[in-house]
Amino acid sequence: MTIQWFPGHMLETKKLLKHAISKVDVILEVLDARLPLSSANPVLNKLSADKFCLKVLNKKDLADPVRTKAWLDYFKKERNRSVIAVTGSQKEETDAVLKYCTSRIKRNRARKIKIMVVGIPNTGKSTILNTLAGKKIAKTGNVPAVTRHQQRTSLNNNIDIYDTPGILWPVIEPARRASILAASGAISDTAIDYTDIAFFSARFLIESYPGLLMHRYDFLNSVPDDALVLIEQIGAARGCLKKGGIVNIQKASELFIRELRAGKIGPISFETPEDIDDDTKTQ
Ligand SMILES: Nc1nc2c(ncn2[C@@H]2O[C@H](COP(=O)(O)OP(=O)(O)OP(=O)(O)O)[C@@H](O)[C@H]2O)c(=O)[nH]1
Ligand SMILES: [Mg+2]
Structure with missing residues (x-):
């Protein structure tokens, strides 16, 4: 992306x-x-x-x-x-x-x-x-x-x-950087897809902050390995449902990103100085 x-x-x-x-x-x-x-x-x-x-x-x-x-x-x-x-x-x-x-x-x-x-x-x-x-x-x-x-x-x-007004640059890449900026709230809603950002953020939190996820979402039995499963479980618990009781992934993604941005999941940082030299992280 x-x-x-x-x-x-x-x-x-x-x-x-x-x-x-x-x-x-x-x-x-x-x-x-x-x-x-x-x-x-x-x-x-x-x-x-x-x-x-x-x-x-x-x-x-x-x-x-x-x-x-x-x-x-x-x-x-x-x-x-x-x-x-x-x-x-x-x-x-x-x-x-x-x-x-x-x-x-x-x-x-x-x-x-x-x-x-x-x-x-x-x-x-x-x-x-x-x-x-x-x-x-x-x-x-x-x-x-x-x-x-x-x-x-x-x-x-x-x-x-x-x-001064905040400024970006014409094309934001690589994908990881674009996702982190979008997750933080630096990019307009009109230019991002909440489900993409939620899946990226869910994967990141599963890997880096599983303890915070368990604490915030205390209905989880364990931290799922899969981002989709995490978003589904959050959506189900928070009533983000479509007709027939199916989880509305779009709504669940928006809720998850709102909570992340507001710090409700806890204090998190997407990057460390080691990321500077780690080319694989910027793919
Ligand atoms: N939690 C937290 N929120 C902050 C902090 N500083 C600013 N905010 C919030 O971040 C949002 C953006 O703040 P602004 O001061 O408008 O940001 P800006 O850099 O001037 O943004 P642009 O004018 O769009 O470039 C607002 O909702 C602020 O309340 C902070 O240190 N902690
Ligand atoms: Mg301003």
């Missing part, structure tokens, strides 16, 4: 960023802590290559803490990059992000510090901005592509922060 979802405002934003990035002091690249590899936009990486970039692993509360720690250790080794993990609604944590940014810049009081927040859709860029500002300035929402235009906000301490 590849995904193609590149609406016009993303192309516009990409063009804007090409010029705007050179004028800012720091880039905050907001990644999804559950998928720090797949949520890193190669286009943004290229555009920000010469700038100091702080990678913010957001949605820490939804991610596997052991894997997040491994990612923090991994990213700390990158040149011109630093990393921090946060929950976007937590003021103390986002303030730490700001403090880190300002500590990296030689301050000239006459000039405002410019920070630009970038990333793929739905990683929590606008949420972080709102938490930093202490009020709801930017619209947020649990669907991708909520922000459609760049927005500047002046914070108290002589800092201007720019929120």
Whole structure:
């Protein structure tokens, strides 16, 4: 499966960023802590290559803490990059992000510090901005592509922060990456097939987090080997049925993905730093 979802405002934003990035002091690249590899936009990486970039692993509360720690250790080794993990609604944590940014810049009081927040859709860029500002300035929402235009906000301490629309790239491949992005909620509903994503996610959870599945779905006698069987059992237990008592796989898939995205199955991460060198995982 590849995904193609590149609406016009993303192309516009990409063009804007090409010029705007050179004028800012720091880039905050907001990644999804559950998928720090797949949520890193190669286009943004290229555009920000010469700038100091702080990678913010957001949605820490939804991610596997052991894997997040491994990612923090991994990213700390990158040149011109630093990393921090946060929950976007937590003021103390986002303030730490700001403090880190300002500590990296030689301050000239006459000039405002410019920070630009970038990333793929739905990683929590606008949420972080709102938490930093202490009020709801930017619209947020649990669907991708909520922000459609760049927005500047002046914070108290002589800092201007720019929120930008989440952007992807024209063709998302390989299949594993497309599936992980879709499972996380970064891709529009119009471009994905919920049953495909649910089967992918079920296979992943059976392999990597069987204990969480048993805990959440306590009606299971054991974790099935097969993704279809798992989705069927969840659908049956949760009343996702068609006429005649047959499980409605589409409905069961949607329910499963909703629960996964909301963290109801537990804190999970799709990727570890080892995946970077593991070609077989990107097929
Ligand atoms: N659990 C959890 N949810 C978060 C966190 N940060 C943001 N969210 C939720 O994630 C969803 C997307 O947040 P936004 O701030 O709109 O994301 P965005 O990156 O601005 O998205 P676009 O504007 O579409 O690019 C919203 O439902 C937020 O409430 C977090 O740290 N933890
Ligand atoms: Mg936004």
